[in-house]
Amino acid sequence: MPELGRKARAQLPDSAFAYIDSSGRRRLPINDEAHVRNALARFNQVRFEDEATRDRARTRLLRAAKKYGIVPLGFMTGQLRSQSRQAAAGKAVIELGGLGMPEQLETRLRTVLGDPTLSVLYWSESVAAYLDGEGQAVALPGEGADRAVTLLPRRGQPMTALVHDRAVLADPDLARSVTAAVTLAIENQWMHSEIQARAGEVRTLPTGTVTFLFTDIEDSTGLVGRLGDGYARFLADVRRLLRATINEHGGREVDTQADEMFAVFEQARSGLDAALTIQRKVRARAWPQGVAVRIRIGLHTGRPTLTDSGYLGLAVHVAARISFASHGGQILVSGAVREAVAGSEPAGVSFRDLGLHQFHGLPSPEALFQVEAADLPSEFPPPRTFV
Numbered sequence: 001m002p003e004l005g006r007k008a009r010a011q012l013p014d015s016a017f018a019y020i021d022s023s024g025r026r027r028l029p030i031n032d033e034a035h036v037r038n039a040l041a042r043f044n045q046v047r048f049e050d051e052a053t054r055d056r057a058r059t060r061l062l063r064a065a066k067k068y069g070i071v072p073l074g075f076m077t078g079q080l081r082s083q084s085r086q087a088a089a090g091k092a093v094i095e096l097g098g099l100g101m102p103e104q105l106e107t108r109l110r111t112v113l114g115d116p117t118l119s120v121l122y123w124s125e126s127v128a129a130y131l132d133g134e135g136q137a138v139a140l141p142g143e144g145a146d147r148a149v150t151l152l153p154r155r156g157q158p159m160t161a162l163v164h165d166r167a168v169l170a171d172p173d174l175a176r177s178v179t180a181a182v183t184l185a186i187e188n189q190w191m192h193s194e195i196q197a198r199a200g201e202v203r204t205l206p207t208g209t210v211t212f213l214f215t216d217i218e219d220s221t222g223l224v225g226r227l228g229d230g231y232a233r234f235l236a237d238v239r240r241l242l243r244a245t246i247n248e249h250g251g252r253e254v255d256t257q258a259d260e261m262f263a264v265f266e267q268a269r270s271g272l273d274a275a276l277t278i279q280r281k282v283r284a285r286a287w288p289q290g291v292a293v294r295i296r297i298g299l300h301t302g303r304p305t306l307t308d309s310g311y312l313g314l315a316v317h318v319a320a321r322i323s324f325a326s327h328g329g330q331i332l333v334s335g336a337v338r339e340a341v342a343g344s345e346p347a348g349v350s351f352r353d354l355g356l357h358q359f360h361g362l363p364s365p366e367a368l369f370q371v372e373a374a375d376l377p378s379e380f381p382p383p384r385t386f387v
Contacts, residue, residue: 004029013221018064019057021049030064032361037070055155063257069312088304105185106133113168115177120182123158130161138163150175152183160186202310205252210264211271211301211337212311212319213244213251215278217259218294218328226291234288235259241281249274254310262320264311267341268301272371275299275331276346279376283329294328301336318366321359324369325383329376332383333357335367347375357385 009029014020018028018039027046028039039061048054054289106120106266121130121138130136140161141147146344151171160182162169169175217223225230241258246253246263249270255262265271275297287293300322302315318334326332338351345351350372372378 003263004031004035013258015260016222017260018043018061019046019053021053024305028061030061034069036061036064036068040070059068060257063171063255066310067255067257067262067308069307069316087335105182109162109178109182113164116167117163118162118164118168120165121161123160130158150179152179153184154183154186174367182319202306205254205306205311206264206266207306208302209301210266210315211268211340212254212304212316213246213263213265213271214298214319214323215261216296217264218296220259221295223291227288230288234291238282238293241285242278245274245281247275249277253277267342268299268337269346272331272333272337272341272349273346275371276349276373276376279329279331283376296323296326296328297331298323298326298333299331299337300334301340314362318359318362321362321385322366322368325357325359325385327380327384330374330380331371333369333371335369338367338369346373352378354383357383359385 017026029035034284100331150162250283251265304311304313304315351369355366
């Protein structure tokens with residue numbers, strides 16, 4: 001893996017790092033596939049400020065792995081083993097660590113702790129209450145009640161509540177063991193559900209010859225500085241605009257992270273129409289504090305491989321490189337897209353031939369074309385490619 005120099009590192013946006021500590025130090029670069037793999041290998045060597053920051057870094061790293069088609073089975077197994085070691089202080093962990101179903105968890109806890117009326121409740125965001133195994137909302141015991149409640153949050157948010165006899169978790173060591181084991185069991189449930197849901201969703205994505213569309217926001221770091229706390233709301237608005245436009249033109253969102261979005265279309269013309277509509281909508285909208293929002297867009301047509309973890313293959317990398325090469329407000333397409341839409345170009349749209357460009361990491365030069373329309377900017381610097 002080529003070393004990331006100080007200058008190159010400084011030019012990367014915050015979104016290119018999995019972990020940024022409270023002093024602003026940026027750790028674990030995830031700017032390309034090689035650095036993502038390195039970050040996966042080094043994750044457990046990093047000393048995080050607290051578990052919340054570890055969780056956030058792990059989430060960003062897993063999203064980056066998904067982006068580059070990496071299935072980090074070893075990393076995920078290692079994380080679960082790490083949690084198991086933390087929870088390995090007694091019989092409760094041995095009994096609870098491998099459980100998968102909520103009802104099994106409750107039954108085993110009752111046996112381990114000798115409390116036949118113990119209940120495991122799960123937080124529901126939709127009803128803002130804890131639910132029992134039958135989906136009924138349950139009020140937690142109040143102060144002075146003969147039953148105690150132990151709350152187990154996840155990333156600072158409500159997750160699970162144990163309602164039990166006050167005496168059963170009076171021993172601090174046992175309480176730590178049990179809460180760690182229950183957290184591990186529920187993390188297993190959550191991870192399994194996420195993997196299954198993701199695999200089911202991915203299987204419905206189009207196959208064969210498809211067109212990929214990549215977008216990102218130019219100078220997103222500058223916008224963060226200018227908008228401050230309002231940046232999250234701004235980014236949500238941009239994502240809604242992109243999603244609505246992609247859906248409007250028959251596309252499917254494949255992945256989103258930070259200010260980037262990845263979508264797929266069965267027809268090249270649909271992807272091109274979506275790109276034009278995105279640029280027009282962004283230009284027509286009034287953004288907070290009058291900021292100028294410029295979206296970079298790249299499109300490529302190819303035949304990727306679809307797996308349970310998403311799209312793999314050269315076509316994905318070509319589309320991502322073309323998006324990176326574009327400038328804010330610009331739409332760049334590959335020669336494959338130009339050929340696919342030949343004869344069905346939108347009215348008033350033309351293609352400026354920008355010649356062949358060699359992208360970093362790709363085996364051969366790619367032909368680039370700039371999409372032009374009377375109501376969109378047409379003058380941009382040369383594509384941001386690497387020789």
